[in-house]
Amino acid sequence: MLNAKFELNSLKERRILLGVTGSIAAYKALELTRLLVKGGAEVRVVMTEGARKFIAPLSFETLSQNKVTTTLFSQEGGRIVHLELSDWGEVLIVAPATANLIGKFAQGVADDGLTTLLLSAQIPILIAPAMHPSLWENPITQENENKLRGLGVHFIGPIRGKLSGQDVGMGRMVEPEEILVKVNQILTRGKDLMERRVLITAGATEEVLDPIRVLTNPSSGRMGIALAEAAKGRGAEIILIHGRTSCPLPPLDEEIAVKTGEEMRKAVLRKLSEVHLLLMVAAVADYRPLHPSSTKIKERKRVTVELERVPDILSDVNKIVKNRKPVMVGFSVESENGVERAKRKLEEKGLDLIIANGPASFGSEEIDATLIGRDGELKDLPRMTKRDVAEEILDRAVEIMKSRP
Ligand SMILES: Cc1cc2nc3c(=O)[nH]c(=O)nc-3n(C[C@H](O)[C@H](O)[C@H](O)COP(=O)(O)O)c2cc1C
Known part of the structure; x- marks a missing residue:
C-alpha cells in the first residue's frame, strides 16, 4: 500500500x-x-x-x-x-x-x-x-x-x-x-535552501564548578547535527556553534566550538546578522555556579553551591534583530505539559516555530516531536529518526521563509 x-x-x-x-x-x-x-x-x-x-x-x-x-x-x-x-x-x-x-x-x-x-x-x-x-x-x-x-x-x-x-x-x-x-x-x-545561510547551535554546554568538574546535561548534539546534514543536502551554507557532542560532525562551512552558555551566546550574537535561518538546538545549561571554585572542592558529606541563571541567548537575539529577523526555530524539552509549555516559550522568545519533545529524546537516534507554529498549527509526528524530523522542521522553516515579504 x-x-x-x-x-x-x-x-x-x-x-x-x-x-x-x-x-x-x-x-x-x-x-x-x-x-x-x-x-x-x-x-x-x-x-x-x-x-x-x-x-x-x-x-x-x-x-x-x-x-x-x-x-x-x-x-x-x-x-x-x-x-x-x-x-x-x-x-x-x-x-x-x-x-x-x-x-x-x-x-x-x-x-x-x-x-x-x-x-x-x-x-x-x-x-x-x-x-x-x-x-x-x-x-x-x-x-x-x-x-x-x-x-x-x-x-x-x-x-x-x-x-x-x-x-x-x-x-x-x-x-x-x-x-x-x-x-x-x-x-x-530539492535545493530549497540554496543561497541560504543557516546557523545551528548543538550539543551541551558546560559550566565550571571547579577545575575538574562541570555542570552539564546528556545532550549528544545529534538533533542539531541531523539538521546540519539535512540543510546541507538542501543547498544551505551551514554555521554550527556547538558545545560538547558525542557524534561525528558533518562537513560544515563554519564550525565554532564553545564550552559555556556565555561563549555560545556571544558566538550566536556575532554571527546573527549573517543568517537567514536560526535553529537553536543546543541544550544550554540554565544555571551556572555563582562562584566557581578555583581549587578542587574537597570531598565533604554535603556541599552547597549557589547557582545563577545563565543569560538567555534568545532574549538577546530578539533585542538585536528587531528589523531583519532570521526565521527562528527553537526546541523545548519538558517532562510534563510539553505542548503547553512549548507554546508559552514560542510566544515569550519570539520564535517562529518550536519543537516540543521529551527527555527520552536525549542521546537517542529517534525523537517524538511536535512542531508548533506561530499560527498555532500543531503537527504531532510519530517517533522518527532525528534526520527525518530534521527534514520536517526544514519543510516548515522554508514555508515560513517563503511567506516573509
Ligand atoms: C548470492 C549473493 C548475494 C549477495 N547479496 C549481497 C547483499 O545483499 N548486500 C551486499 O552488500 N553484498 C551482497 N553480496 C556481495 C556483493 O555482491 C559483492 O560485494 C560485490 O562485489 C558487489 O559489487 P557491486 O557493489 O559493484 O554491485 C552478495 C553476494 C552473493 C554471491
Missing part, C-alpha cells in the same frame, strides 16, 4: 536515475522501476557488474523502455555517458546498495559506471542499503554511511526483517513503495 500522502502522478515527467548493485534484493529494483514508470517518471538504469549476476539488463530495459548503462566506457553521440546521465537526471537512487558500493562511494572510488556517476552527480542522491547484518553493523560500513549522510546523501533503511536464507536482522532493504514516497519528498524539497 502506498502512503496516503503520496500521489503517483507527482512523478510525472520526472527524470530518475536508478543504480542497481549486486545484492539478492536486486529483484526489488524491477518493481521500483515499474512503479516509477507507472507514476509517469522517465527512468534510466545503471547496473554494476555484480547486479548483472542477479538480473539481466533486458528486464530493466523492457520496464523502463530505456537503454541500461552497464559500463563506464560506452560512449553515445560523442558524450561520456556518466556525465550525460548526471546532467539528465533530477535524482539518483541506488537500490539496492551493497556494502561495497557504499564503501566505494564514501572513499571516492570511481571504477565503474555507477560509482563514477555517483561521484560526478550534482543532484540529490538516495541510497537504499541491502545487506546481511554482519555487513551493515560492521563499524566500517557504519562510518561510511555516517560520512555520506554528513555530505547530504539521503538514506532510506535498511530495516530489521527477514533476509535471504533463514537469517533475520537489520539489513533488509525497504519496500519499493517506501522509496517512491521518499523520492517524491526529495524531488519536492
Whole structure:
C-alpha cells in the first residue's frame, strides 16, 4: 500500500536515475522501476557488474523502455555517458546498495559506471542499503554511511526483517513503495535552501564548578547535527556553534566550538546578522555556579553551591534583530505539559516555530516531536529518526521563509 500522502502522478515527467548493485534484493529494483514508470517518471538504469549476476539488463530495459548503462566506457553521440546521465537526471537512487558500493562511494572510488556517476552527480542522491547484518553493523560500513549522510546523501533503511536464507536482522532493504514516497519528498524539497545561510547551535554546554568538574546535561548534539546534514543536502551554507557532542560532525562551512552558555551566546550574537535561518538546538545549561571554585572542592558529606541563571541567548537575539529577523526555530524539552509549555516559550522568545519533545529524546537516534507554529498549527509526528524530523522542521522553516515579504 502506498502512503496516503503520496500521489503517483507527482512523478510525472520526472527524470530518475536508478543504480542497481549486486545484492539478492536486486529483484526489488524491477518493481521500483515499474512503479516509477507507472507514476509517469522517465527512468534510466545503471547496473554494476555484480547486479548483472542477479538480473539481466533486458528486464530493466523492457520496464523502463530505456537503454541500461552497464559500463563506464560506452560512449553515445560523442558524450561520456556518466556525465550525460548526471546532467539528465533530477535524482539518483541506488537500490539496492551493497556494502561495497557504499564503501566505494564514501572513499571516492570511481571504477565503474555507477560509482563514477555517483561521484560526478550534482543532484540529490538516495541510497537504499541491502545487506546481511554482519555487513551493515560492521563499524566500517557504519562510518561510511555516517560520512555520506554528513555530505547530504539521503538514506532510506535498511530495516530489521527477514533476509535471504533463514537469517533475520537489520539489513533488509525497504519496500519499493517506501522509496517512491521518499523520492517524491526529495524531488519536492530539492535545493530549497540554496543561497541560504543557516546557523545551528548543538550539543551541551558546560559550566565550571571547579577545575575538574562541570555542570552539564546528556545532550549528544545529534538533533542539531541531523539538521546540519539535512540543510546541507538542501543547498544551505551551514554555521554550527556547538558545545560538547558525542557524534561525528558533518562537513560544515563554519564550525565554532564553545564550552559555556556565555561563549555560545556571544558566538550566536556575532554571527546573527549573517543568517537567514536560526535553529537553536543546543541544550544550554540554565544555571551556572555563582562562584566557581578555583581549587578542587574537597570531598565533604554535603556541599552547597549557589547557582545563577545563565543569560538567555534568545532574549538577546530578539533585542538585536528587531528589523531583519532570521526565521527562528527553537526546541523545548519538558517532562510534563510539553505542548503547553512549548507554546508559552514560542510566544515569550519570539520564535517562529518550536519543537516540543521529551527527555527520552536525549542521546537517542529517534525523537517524538511536535512542531508548533506561530499560527498555532500543531503537527504531532510519530517517533522518527532525528534526520527525518530534521527534514520536517526544514519543510516548515522554508514555508515560513517563503511567506516573509
Ligand atoms: C548470492 C549473493 C548475494 C549477495 N547479496 C549481497 C547483499 O545483499 N548486500 C551486499 O552488500 N553484498 C551482497 N553480496 C556481495 C556483493 O555482491 C559483492 O560485494 C560485490 O562485489 C558487489 O559489487 P557491486 O557493489 O559493484 O554491485 C552478495 C553476494 C552473493 C554471491
